[in-house]
Amino acid sequence: MLKTTKISIRSLYKIFGNNPDVMMEHVLNGLGKQDLLKQHAHVMGLQNINVDIQSGEITVIMGLSGSGKSTLIRHLNRLIEPTSGEVFVNGENVLDYGVNELRQLRRNTMSMVFQKFALLPHKTVLENTGMSALVRGEDIEETSTKNLKWLERVGLSGYDNHYPHQLSGGMQQRVGIARALASDSEIMLMDEAYSALDPLIRTDMQDLLLELQKELHKTIVFITHDLDEALKLADHLVILKDGYVVQQGDPQGILLNPKDPYIEEFVADINRARVLRVRSVMSPKDGRLLKITGQVQASDNLEKVIALSGGNTNCCYEVVDNDETVGTLHMKELVRALVP
Amino acid sequence: MAFYDNVFTSVGLSDWCKSESEGNLLTMSDFMSKSGQNEVSKIEGTSFWDIPFPSLDALNASCPAIARTRDMTSGLEDFFLATKDAIKFVLDPMTQPLSWALDASLEIFVAMPWFVLIPALAVFAFYVARSIAIVGLVLATFMFFAFIDHYLHAVQTLSIITVCTVICVVIGLPLGVLMSKSNVFKKTMIPILDMLQTLPAFVYLVPLIFLFSVTESKLYGIAIILYAIVPIMRLTDLGIRLVDKDVIEAADAYGMNSRQKLINVQLPLAMPNIMAGLNQTIMMALSLVVIASLVSAPGLGVLVLRGIRNLELGVGLVAGFCIVMLAILLDRVSKAALSRINTTQN
Ligand SMILES: Nc1ncnc2c1ncn2[C@@H]1O[C@H](COP(=O)(O)OP(=O)(O)O)[C@@H](O)[C@H]1O
Numbered sequence: 001m002l003k004t005t006k007i008s009i010r011s012l013y014k015i016f017g018n019n020p021d022v023m024m025e026h027v028l029n030g031l032g033k034q035d036l037l038k039q040h041a042h043v044m045g046l047q048n049i050n051v052d053i054q055s056g057e058i059t060v061i062m063g064l065s066g067s068g069k070s071t072l073i074r075h076l077n078r079l080i081e082p083t084s085g086e087v088f089v090n091g092e093n094v095l096d097y098g099v100n101e102l103r104q105l106r107r108n109t110m111s112m113v114f115q116k117f118a119l120l121p122h123k124t125v126l127e128n129t130g131m132s133a134l135v136r137g138e139d140i141e142e143t144s145t146k147n148l149k150w151l152e153r154v155g156l157s158g159y160d161n162h163y164p165h166q167l168s169g170g171m172q173q174r175v176g177i178a179r180a181l182a183s184d185s186e187i188m189l190m191d192e193a194y195s196a197l198d199p200l201i202r203t204d205m206q207d208l209l210l211e212l213q214k215e216l217h218k219t220i221v222f223i224t225h226d227l228d229e230a231l232k233l234a235d236h237l238v239i240l241k242d243g244y245v246v247q248q249g250d251p252q253g254i255l256l257n258p259k260d261p262y263i264e265e266f267v268a269d270i271n272r273a274r275v276l277r278v279r280s281v282m283s284p285k286d287g288r289l290l291k292i293t294g295q296v297q298a299s300d301n302l303e304k305v306i307a308l309s310g311g312n313t314n315c316c317y318e319v320v321d322n323d324e325t326v327g328t329l330h331m332k333e334l335v336r337a338l339v340p
Numbered sequence: 341m342a343f344y345d346n347v348f349t350s351v352g353l354s355d356w357c358k359s360e361s362e363g364n365l366l367t368m369s370d371f372m373s374k375s376g377q378n379e380v381s382k383i384e385g386t387s388f389w390d391i392p393f394p395s396l397d398a399l400n401a402s403c404p405a406i407a408r409t410r411d412m413t414s415g416l417e418d419f420f421l422a423t424k425d426a427i428k429f430v431l432d433p434m435t436q437p438l439s440w441a442l443d444a445s446l447e448i449f450v451a452m453p454w455f456v457l458i459p460a461l462a463v464f465a466f467y468v469a470r471s472i473a474i475v476g477l478v479l480a481t482f483m484f485f486a487f488i489d490h491y492l493h494a495v496q497t498l499s500i501i502t503v504c505t506v507i508c509v510v511i512g513l514p515l516g517v518l519m520s521k522s523n524v525f526k527k528t529m530i531p532i533l534d535m536l537q538t539l540p541a542f543v544y545l546v547p548l549i550f551l552f553s554v555t556e557s558k559l560y561g562i563a564i565i566l567y568a569i570v571p572i573m574r575l576t577d578l579g580i581r582l583v584d585k586d587v588i589e590a591a592d593a594y595g596m597n598s599r600q601k602l603i604n605v606q607l608p609l610a611m612p613n614i615m616a617g618l619n620q621t622i623m624m625a626l627s628l629v630v631i632a633s634l635v636s637a638p639g640l641g642v643l644v645l646r647g648i649r650n651l652e653l654g655v656g657l658v659a660g661f662c663i664v665m666l667a668i669l670l671d672r673v674s675k676a677a678l679s680r681i682n683t684t685q686n
């Protein structure tokens with residue numbers, strides 16, 4: 001599948017305060033976040049963000065609380081205006097949009113899922129799911145069959161006439177996801193969508209998202225402060241710190257080659273056997289003659305291979321991807337990859 | 341000689357003072373001194389402790405060109421009388437529908453036989469409150485009114501409250517929304533609302549009596565509306581400003597325009613506060629409709645007034661008791677409607 005860039009963020013800056021444009025000059029002259037706050041009482045929200053978001057992928061933006069994740073995602077549909085920079089969606093700069101074009105973008109191209117669900121408390125689950133249709137002025141009766149299907153798809157069949165306050169947090173967020181899906185938008189923005197949920201429910205919801213994504217191939221921008229969640233979901237991982245991008249790329253690559261002590265610290269507590277995939281640690285096919293013990297998939301995680309080997313470090317596996325041999329994995333390589 | 345004579349002479353204004361000395365209205369103290377019972381004008385030897393405040397009257401004694409307080413109030417009155425026709429010319433046609441509405445509503449309420457109106461009220465109460473207990477309260481209260489022959493007066497009071505409350509909502513709700521949208525408008529409205537709320541109820545009636553004849557029902561209608569519109573405006577504004585920011589953000593993220601946001605998000609989510617405002621508006625309308633019987637508003641207030649005027653203690657007390665019952669009734673019905681809204685949210 002050919003990747004195309006869906007959203008492209010270029011040199012994006014956001015400064016909070018009374019005089020952002022004046023501060024912008026100081027920042028371009030090299031003033032840092034701390035000094036900006038101390039000397040000028042302005043908050044640096046984002047600095048020089050450059051990110052490409054590929055269509056059909058889940059791009060995860062990760063960072064600690066206060067690192068500017070929410071600020072960044074709100075620039076994509078311009079809930080927040082940047083101080084400087086460009087945001088291209090499908091090749092068009094959304095910062096050039098007028099009120100009407102922006103509204104069309106929000107109605108048709110992007111949907112959003114929120115940390116605190118943000119459902120309409122006085123409307124039923126079905127009515128909440130039909131929010132997009134309502135906003136676009138579509139016939140509610142006509143869309144309700146479709147919306148019921150989405151509710152079923154997120155595991156809420158039978159709850160269509162309930163009110164949000166009658167549902168648990170996890171179920172409310174399912175409504176939030178159904179509402180986003182029912183808008184048929186190509187892009188889904190999810191701002192810490194699962195951060196308010198209990199761990200077990202969270203795992204369920206992550207699985208639900210992956211399952212839906214296998215079918216729908218949406219362009220998803222997912223925000224989280226949890227590295228496990230990020231590694232589980234991400235096709236492309238962007239790590240934010242104090243408003244700038246510390247490192248971005250393939251999550252496996254970041255895990256194996258952290259570029260910054262900040263990320264090393266993050267990565268240290270990860271269960272690497274579960275997160276790392278065979279394809280990231282295997283050796284490419286090079287014609288060496290090895291004694292092959294068996295076959296593993298490139299997308300398997302290391303945990304699975306360890307279980308397969310029964311702990312025998314002399315095993316060596318042939319790695320296949322789509323019925324094609326792509327490399328070999330020796331257990332010694334695998335074990336080495338388990339320590340950072 | 342008056343106390344401040346020297347002041348005017350020293351700044352060289354004594355000629356100007358004398359130039360217009362005659363032809364002013366008599367004040368009470370003038371009158372007293374003319375009849376020789378007063379010693380105010382004997383200034384020589386005024387002790388330190390008797391130095392008068394340089395008020396209009398004191399200054400006038402030394403310098404007749406300065407107006408007295410009495411002249412000021414009568415001037416205001418003249419001004420009011422002079423502009424009265426102009427104000428009336430604008431205000432009269434504008435407020436005429438209010439008279440019609442009040443009169444028509446009174447006629448309808450009174451013309452309806454009791455065996456139609458009482459069940460109708462019960463059905464209405466059930467519709468807004470969805471509670472059998474409330475319906476029972478409505479039935480019991482009005483049958484009690486009817487039993488002690490206060491039914492007609494109670495219904496008249498209810499009719500006036502209904503009309504005025506409806507108008508308060510029709511005018512106050514949009515103004516409240518406007519206040520929530522515009523900080524400038526809110527800042528200009530707040531002092532006006534503060535004034536309307538703090539003025540004693542009687543003060544409303546003073547300028548209105550000047551403008552309209554006491555036989556016109558809009559006289560008390562306007563007084564009630566001015567008094568009772570404040571809470572619905574305040575609480576509409578507050579309610580909309582308190583709507584959960586996250587939900588507003590969701591509405592924006594899905595591309596709602598401001599009208600869609602108002603109808604689908606802000607007003608429904610502000611509804612508990614708006615209903616609390618409506619409850620207060622109703623209660624304030626009730627309190628003023630009683631006082632407005634001074635200016636010929638019909639209803640239970642008339643009986644209270646009769647009790648005071650003729651010292652008919654029993655009449656006054658029973659009417660007062662009926663007002664309390666009506667107040668409880670209106671409060672319970674509107675609070676029940678409010679709590680019904682609260683349970684469908686959150
Ligand atoms: N409206 C605002 N005014 C001033 N500072 C803000 C505003 N919004 C966010 N910030 C600041 O910007 C930084 C990033 O905030 P946010 O994007 O909410 O972080 P995150 O979502 O990663 O927790 C924080 O330091 C926050 O205090």
Ligand SMILES: [Mg+2]
Nearest residue numbers: 069070071192
């Ligand atoms: Mg956030």
